Amino acid sequence: MLEIQDLRVKYGGIEALKGISLTVEEKRIVTLLGANGAGKSTTIRAVSGIARIFSGAVRFNGHDLRGMPAHLIQRLGLVHVPEGRRIFANLTVRENLVMGAYNNRDLHDLNATMERVFSIFPVLGTRLNQLGGTLSGGEQQMLAVGRALMSKPRLLMMDEPSLGLAPLMVKEVFRVIEEIRSEGVTIFLVEQNANAALRIADRAYVLESGRIVLAGTGAELLDNPRVKEYYLGEAGE
Amino acid sequence: MDTAFVIQQLIFGITLGCLYSLIAIGYTMVYGVIRLINFAHGDLLMVAAYIGFFGIVIYHLPWPVAFGISILLTAALGILIDRGAYKPLRDSPRISALITAIGVSFLLENLGIVIIGGRPKSFPRPSLFEGDLQFDQLILPYLSLWVLGITVMLLTLVLLIVHRTRVGMAMRALSRDFETVRLMGVDVDRVISFTFVLGSSLAAVGGIFWCMKYPAVEPFMGVIPGLKAFVAAVLGGIGSVSGAALGGLLLGLAEVLIVAIQPEWSGYRDAVAFTILIAILLTRPTGIMGEELPK
Numbered sequence: 001m002l003e004i005q006d007l008r009v010k011y012g013g014i015e016a017l018k019g020i021s022l023t024v025e026e027k028r029i030v031t032l033l034g035a036n037g038a039g040k041s042t043t044i045r046a047v048s049g050i051a052r053i054f055s056g057a058v059r060f061n062g063h064d065l066r067g068m069p070a071h072l073i074q075r076l077g078l079v080h081v082p083e084g085r086r087i088f089a090n091l092t093v094r095e096n097l098v099m100g101a102y103n104n105r106d107l108h109d110l111n112a113t114m115e116r117v118f119s120i121f122p123v124l125g126t127r128l129n130q131l132g133g134t135l136s137g138g139e140q141q142m143l144a145v146g147r148a149l150m151s152k153p154r155l156l157m158m159d160e161p162s163l164g165l166a167p168l169m170v171k172e173v174f175r176v177i178e179e180i181r182s183e184g185v186t187i188f189l190v191e192q193n194a195n196a197a198l199r200i201a202d203r204a205y206v207l208e209s210g211r212i213v214l215a216g217t218g219a220e221l222l223d224n225p226r227v228k229e230y231y232l233g234e235a236g237e
Numbered sequence: 238m239d240t241a242f243v244i245q246q247l248i249f250g251i252t253l254g255c256l257y258s259l260i261a262i263g264y265t266m267v268y269g270v271i272r273l274i275n276f277a278h279g280d281l282l283m284v285a286a287y288i289g290f291f292g293i294v295i296y297h298l299p300w301p302v303a304f305g306i307s308i309l310l311t312a313a314l315g316i317l318i319d320r321g322a323y324k325p326l327r328d329s330p331r332i333s334a335l336i337t338a339i340g341v342s343f344l345l346e347n348l349g350i351v352i353i354g355g356r357p358k359s360f361p362r363p364s365l366f367e368g369d370l371q372f373d374q375l376i377l378p379y380l381s382l383w384v385l386g387i388t389v390m391l392l393t394l395v396l397l398i399v400h401r402t403r404v405g406m407a408m409r410a411l412s413r414d415f416e417t418v419r420l421m422g423v424d425v426d427r428v429i430s431f432t433f434v435l436g437s438s439l440a441a442v443g444g445i446f447w448c449m450k451y452p453a454v455e456p457f458m459g460v461i462p463g464l465k466a467f468v469a470a471v472l473g474g475i476g477s478v479s480g481a482a483l484g485g486l487l488l489g490l491a492e493v494l495i496v497a498i499q500p501e502w503s504g505y506r507d508a509v510a511f512t513i514l515i516a517i518l519l520t521r522p523t524g525i526m527g528e529e530l531p532k
Contacts, residue, residue, distance in 0.1 A: 050416055074422035086417040088410045090528075095406050099421045102403065151422060 001026045001186055002047065002078070002155055007056035009039075009046050016042040018210040019056065024155065024203075029177065029187040031197040031218070033231055034207035040190040041083055043207070044157045047188075048080035049073040060155070075103060077154035081161060083190075085144040089133025093124055096132045096143055100150030110150075117146040120179060138169035145176065155186040162193050174200055194231035198222045206231070241374045246497040247490070252381040252450070254489025255388035259443035260466035261473065261481035262395055263436030269412045269476035270432045271327070273334045277318055277341040279463015281437050282444030283349060285311040286360060286454045289445050293361050300363040308441040315437025316430045324426065342463075349456025357455040360448035384446050391439060392482050399478055404431055412476060461507065468514040474527025483525060488513065 002024040009017040017039045024030045034040045045051035047058055049070035058065040060078050074080070088096050097114055104110050118125035121142040127135065135143060141161055148156055158177070162170040174196050181187050191197035198204055201218035206227065214221060221227045260282065267275045285307045292303025322341050326334045349355075362380075369378040399405040407428045410418050419425055447462055448454055465488060466481075473484025488510055496503045517524060 048420060050419065069424075070419040071422050071424050074420060080420050082417055082420060086414055088413060088417070090413055091406065091410055095410075098403070099406060099410055099418070099423075102407065102421050102423050147421075 001061060002188065003057070003059045004043070004047070005057040005059075007043070007046060007058060008054040009042050009051050010054045011042075011051075015054075016051075016210055017046070020207065020210070020212045022205050022212065022215070024186060024188050026186050027181065027184060028202040029181050029189060029200050029218075030203045030205075031189040031191055031201040032205050032207055033191060033194045033197060033221075033227075035230075036192070037209075038207040039210045040207055041159055044080060044159050044188070044190055047073075048078065048157060050080075074151065077152070079148045079151055079153035079156055081144050081148045081156065081158045083159035083163065085137075085140045087132040087135065087140045087143055087147075089131065091132055092129050093132060093135070093143060094128040096147050097124070097150050100147035102151075104151070113150055113152060117149050120149070120176060121146050138165050138172070141165060141169070141173060142176075145173075145180075149180070149185075153185055155188060156180065157188045157190075159190045160192060161189070162191065162196065170196065194227065195222075198227075242497070245375055246493055248375075248377060248381055250490035250493035251486065252378075252384050252489070253493055254486035255384045256443050256447050256450070256462065256485075257466050257469045257489050258388055258482040258485030259391065259439050259446070260462055261469040261485045262392065262478055263440045263443075264467055264470040265473070265475055265478060265481035266395070266399075266408070266432050266436045268470070269478075270408050270429060271323065271334075271411075272331060273323060273338060274467065275318075275323075275436075276335075276338040276463070276467075277322075277345060278436065278440055279459035279461075279466065280342050280345040281311050281315060281440040281459065282447060282462055283454070283456060283459035284314060284345065285441035285444035286448045286458065287349070287353060289448070290358055290360055290454050294358075300361075300365075304445055307445060308438050311441035311444075312434045312438045315433035315440075319429060319433045320426075324429075346456045346460070353456065355456060357453040357458075360452040360454050362449045362452060366449050380446075380449055384450075387442065387446070388482075391442065392478070395435060395439070395478055398435065404428060408432055465507075465510050468510045470524075471522075472513055472517055472524055474524030477524070477526040477528070480524055480526030 004020060004022050006019045006021055007017050008015060008019050020043065032040050032043060042051055046053050047065065049068055053066050060076055063076055065073055088099060097117065101110050101113060123139060124143060124146050132143060162173050165173065177187055177189065178200050189197055198218040198221050204216060204218050204221045205212050206214035214224065214226065264275065264278050267273060288307035288310050289303050292298045292306055293300055318341055322337050323334050326337060366380045366383055369376050399408060407418060407423050411425065411428060415425060466485065469484035469488045470481045472488060473480030492506050492509050495509055496506055
């Protein structure tokens, strides 16, 4: 579904991605792990058209994404939930959701999609006229995911959805990710919370200083000594 | 000083204030979306006035047609300025776009001199806007009524667009976060163009009515109204549409009333506006209705 080949991205002369390749298959949860600054966000940002691709190929369902503007990439059903939630603080919850479905002119369909989002995040339905900026961190994360779902994505790319949330909310986020996948949406998840991410992932990659150093199924990587030592915080033998 | 005199001055102040408001709304909308003080905005007034003038005087078009064409072409020029001058600088430091805006302003003014010449031309006032109502000593020009009515109508329209339509929602979202708006599948450049269309059309309407009130069309005629409207937008809280309207009204009233109370100060009329600007920037940079913005 999504294919990244030898992707390089540079920020002002510094190479943030030094040629990574990975594949996201349909209806899977694929996770990309790594420490701060490893290049996880850059990967997602390059795919969604925000960061400029220096070289390499990114293909989504046969479309070449290189050089395609971000708004057209989104319209292909490849939707990016940005790090830090990036809720429109000055818009109401309802307006935030409608922004997610900006190109859907069919009001009937839009309302039906909104109902589906409420079935996943009931709390949003009770806060419709509240400004986005007044929600708690956890609620904002739900709104960020709900907003992305409003466009009926085929592949959802989530950048650190559990960052800065209370432990209970983190659990909820990972539950929701599995629920969204069960509805047929493919998930590409960037996470620092390696433990939780690997438990739900069908496939996982580990990124270190702009290179992919490990790849495997979620279960394989959970058992990998290197992952255990560096990402799961368990001491090696 | 009797009541009639005060009311008379209020009428003049409101009329001037409405003109400032019309122009200030365009300033504030563009600023709200792309965080740029579009110093060429005032010159759109001049362009609109010239197009109206040529339409009526040279091509003998009926005035509604001439004014319509003027508004359309000015709106198109607004898009052109954005696409040609500001869009290439979207990711540059803000100061680059600001300096470019001043450059565009000088360009328009000097093009006016080169192409049309600097001699002021007398703007024709259609008979619909001539004459006035008289109550005792009180004079109520029809033009004042038109200006007030049209300002209220356009302000309402803009507020409806900003708060009740999808593109208006995108404009409000853009004012906080370009990148995330892009991630929503929104063609940001189209939303920005739409903002320029709205702002420039209002400037055109303002310019046409300005010329009916002060009927001298010349290449630098937009400078002072443009700067005053900028002050009005800052006074009301830059980025806020209702704030710009309120700021324009207050500024118009302040100018007229100060001169009415102290006729010997009439030479300092323009100084009033800029004193207000300095005072606002020193004490409350967010203006009357402006909100604190995240960095």
